[in-house]
Every structure is written in C-alpha cells, then in structure tokens.
Amino acid sequence: MLDKPKRKNPVLRTRLPTLPPAARSRAALGLTAAAALGRFELQQCRDCGTVQYPPREACQQCLSIHLQWHPQSGDGELLSSTLLHHSNDLFFRERLPWRLGLVQLDCGPTVVAHLHGGVPPAPARVRVAARLDRAGQAVLVALPEKETSNMADDRQLREFTCDPKFRKVLVTDGKTAAGQAIVKALAQAGAEIIWVGYAEPWKKFSGFDALSKVSQVSLLPLDVTDSKNVRELAAEIGGKVDILINNAEHHRAFGIGNRPGVETARAEMDVNYFGLLRLAQEFGPAMRARGADGLASAAAWVNVLSIYALANFPPHGTFSASMAAAHSLAQCLRAEMRPAGVRVVNVFPGPLDDEWNQLLPPPKVAAAGLAGAIVGALRDGVEDVYPGDVAQEWLARWRDNPKALERELSS
C-alpha cells in the first residue's frame, strides 16, 4: 500500500516532466482510441479471424487488409518477466527499476506488457488491459488475475493513472448536487485537499454546511465568468492543484426560436466555454510545470461536458452549442497539456437529474453516478467518459452514423 508522500520541500527544484515514447503509426492509434474509452481492443482479420498485435496495415496470417478493431478479453498467461535496470529513454531512466513481462493472450498474440507489482513470477495467469501512458498513447499493462487490495497504489500503475489518492483537487462548482457528490467521492478516494469553488457567495446554497464539514474541503468564492477572480485564485492555489475538475455549468432548456435574444446563450457560453478558457489560461501553466512533481504530481484536468457536445439536442440547443464549443477547446487544452503528461479527461454525461432537465424523462444521471464515473476515470486512466444510459446509447449511434443521429434528434 502506498504511503502518504512526504510533504514537499518547497526549496528543492521541481523536475521537468518527461514523456514515454509517443510516436505511433495511424494503425497503432486504434489501440489508443479504444484505451481512451477504457476498452481493450485488438485488430482482428475479417477474412481469417486472426487477432493480431502489434497493429499493422495487413493481416499477418493471410495479408488481408480487412482489419477491424474488436474488444478482446485481456486474459492470458505470463510467460516471463524481467526487471529493467537501465534505459536510455529519459522517462523510464527516471523511474527505474521497471518490471516488464511477456504475456501469451488467450485470444492469440503474445505481447510485451508493463507488469503490475501484484503479478507473481511466471508462469501466472494475468489480465492485460490497454492504458494511456503519460504521453497519451496506449500501452499494455498486465494486472493480477484477481483484484487485490490497494491495487491502484502500485508505483508503475500510478504512472498510467491519475488516482486522486493523496492528490490536491479543485472542484470549480460546489453549489450543485453533482459538485457536492464529486467532492464526496474525492474525499472517499483519499484526496488530500479539495478546494471547492462557489459563485455568488451571497446566496447560501443547500449542502453548504455538509460540504464545509468534510475535513479535506476548503470553500472558496469562484466565479468562472470573472477573469480577475480566476486569476487571483490561480495565484493563490494554482501551484498546488494536482487535479482540476471543471464542473461549472450554465444550462437553460432553450432552442433558437423559444427564447428571444442572445442573453441566455451568451451566459451559457460565458460559463461553459469562456469559463474553461479562463481556467485553462490561469491554472494551466502551473499544472504543466508540475507534471513530474513526485508521487502526487499534477495529473489531470477534468471537463464535465455533456453528450449534447457531440450532436445538438434542439430542445436544449444553445446549451448544446456551448458544450460543443467547450469540447473543441478541451481538445486544444489536451494538446497543450500533453507535453507535461497532464491528462485531460472529458466527461460526456447524459442528462443529469437536475433542475434544468426537469421535463426530460428518465433515465437521467444521478449526481453520485456522475461522481463515480469521474473518480473511476481518474483511477483507470481513461480519457473520454460517457456516464449514463443515454450517453452510452447516443455515443453508439453517433459512432455508427453521426448524420443519422442528427436526423433522429431533430424529429
């Protein structure tokens, strides 16, 4: 089990972040695309059925180019393992010794995988999973066959995840039920400090007292529409934030025709899009500088978006547009944070069970469900999360045929 890291000596140099090898062929990015969603997929030949790894342009068995990415069981047999004591790669050089193994997967291929510390010496049954590394690329990790206690604490595994345990987290909006559930889940996950923002401090919100009783919590006035407020808060705590969870949201249920004027849409853009931009400009630099700051380094930036970011839901049309804008900006942020090894996690929930979705029928995402999905994504090193049945179903329809989804949503 991981010991609580010692307090940082504030006069020591903070080492610069390095990344594991990031180059991938376009074919190999298929593994990354699946891992970003927390899935383990390998190429399978449509003609002869062979499952292959590493990814290639053609089937290694029959040379067919009809290859498809399919979910695979990662179960397999550890054939051998080795403990690396030397590497010319800067990233691994700083993290030696490093344990690697050769695993024969039940679905066919033999793969080289990073070994979790709980994996016994070969021969042993293991579960192989695809995880994103600090460079944002998929790598294979072999985990013990059965869940062991404190598995997430493994030193090597933690390099691939953004576990909130012992980390300092900022949640930008504690006024909503969702924000409060996120704080609770982080506290349970062992976060060391949880700063919780709340806008318009003169309006006391329900749940304020319960929040202030959580021992890790510090409540701070934060309005993401106020650049000065964001800048000053970043100056105060930005150098210590390891995980930033931006759940500040403005949501009204209007399309174009049923709300005159642009004021509501502008308020949505100001919070959902410009709010993210302000936070990214003010908190981004310090987080990038701390991408390799020991066991509790800056690790992740979480944007709570909406499934409506993928395709416009006309009854909530202006909100959808603001979330599409935020999603696009989050992709920019991801590109800018990646050199520091800080992961940008985008969360696309289906409709939340809140005031502004009052008239939508269930299923709706409960606050605790959203919170669980966020903490789960941080622990599992996932990059894109779609919590709730609606989000999962829309995602499947969108991946299959985005144009068809547009038509379906507009009828």
Add this chain to the structure above:
Amino acid sequence: MSILDSLVRELSAGRIRVVDLTQTLSPEFPQISLPPEMGQAWPFRIEEVSRYDERGPAWYWNNFSCGEHTGTHFDAPIHWVSGRDLPNNATDSIPPERFIGPACVIDCSTQAAKDADFLLTKKHLLEWERRHGRIPARAWVLMRTGWSKRSIEPVEYQNYDETGQHTPGPDTDAVKFLVAERDLLGFGTESIGTDAGQAYHLRPPYPCHYYMHGAGRYGLQCLTNLDQLPPTGAVVVAAPLKIRNGSGSPLRALALMESGK
C-alpha cells in the same frame, strides 16, 4: 462675480465639498438577482485589452461589461411597465437639468440597523419635515440606512435567507405621498433596489418602482456616503450615461455641500 464664478471659487477654496455617492465598480460588487429562469442583469466584468505588452506596447486599457442596473445606478421611468409610455422617459431623452436637484436625506439608519425589513412610511416623512422643513419640489429624496457599509461583505449586503432578500425601503403610502404631494425628482437608496427586499409582497409589488416611474420620477440605487450629507442643503448631480432608449445606467453620483454644515 457671476454665480458660477462663485461656485468654482468656493469649490477650489474647499468651502464647497464634493461627496462621492458612488460605489466602486468591481466584479465582486453584488448584482441584483432574479429567479434563475428569468433574464439577468450582467454583473460588472473587466477584461484587459493590453498592459504595456505584446498586445499594445505603450498603453494599458480594459474592456468592461455590465448591465444598465449594475453598481451605483440610475433608474429611468421606462425601466418599469408603469412608465413605458411616458414622454422623456429614457436615459437619452430625460432633460439634463433634471439630473441635478437639492437633496433631502432621511436618516433611517437606527431603524434599519434594528430591522432589515424596515419600511419608511409617510408618518416618518412628516416627522422629518417637522424637524427639517418641507421637502421642496424637484428634490432628490435619499433614504439613509447605513446599508452601504455592508457592501464590503456581499453576504451582508444582499442579506438573503430562505424567504429571499431583506433590505429596507419605502412603503406604498410614502411613495405616493412623495410623488403626489411633494413632486420629488427621484428616490435614492443605499441597497440594491429603491424598493425593499421584500417589496414583492407589498401592494402593488415594488411600489417605489411602480409609482415613481409611473409618474416620470427617477431612482438611484447602491448609493454610499449618505452619512456625510446634511439632512438638507446638499445638491446632488446624478447624470446617467446617454444610452439610446436606456432604462438606466451606472453613474458617478456626486453631492455638493457647504463645508461645516
């Protein structure tokens, strides 16, 4: 010597003091809040354009945004439905001489300190007149409550609880009396509205807005430093920005008073 010559001479000699009745415009200053499904006034926000940097090497400037009813501000008659069809009812069409008038400062600070929902009545006004003389025509009647001192703590200034906002203001009869029998220019307060925080429950709702604007009178809100003014004798200059068909505007409200009074 002309009257204006004497004015500037007395100003530069310090025998006429200028009191700033304006709160500083800042993002932290609380703005009026309506139920969340309604349209909202913008709070004050400011974004840097450049500060002697690559965005503009030798100059510093900002863009700011706010609503017409943000910070210390002026309410024009067109703001309320009762004043919508009056002539000269907007910030650009009000004759400019109507921005300047004598100030009658009604001190309610003791009552407001005891009761956040304090309502100024006609009886209070008559009592004030017994001590300070009749309220002259075309005067700014300013309700001094000490509320502006709470503005350093926005929670205290807004003073919300589960039944809404609790701030002092005038009652219906006081407003009708000032309009019909004293022909005032306008009514000013230190809190966010010219009406009391609970004025939604008065008849009609928000009587100060309803009757004042319905009779072509003005409102001043979020005033400060009223405790520096004498009950009578000061002159208030309260000119809003000349916004076409504007319902109000933030402004720099000033009072002139003779020193030693």
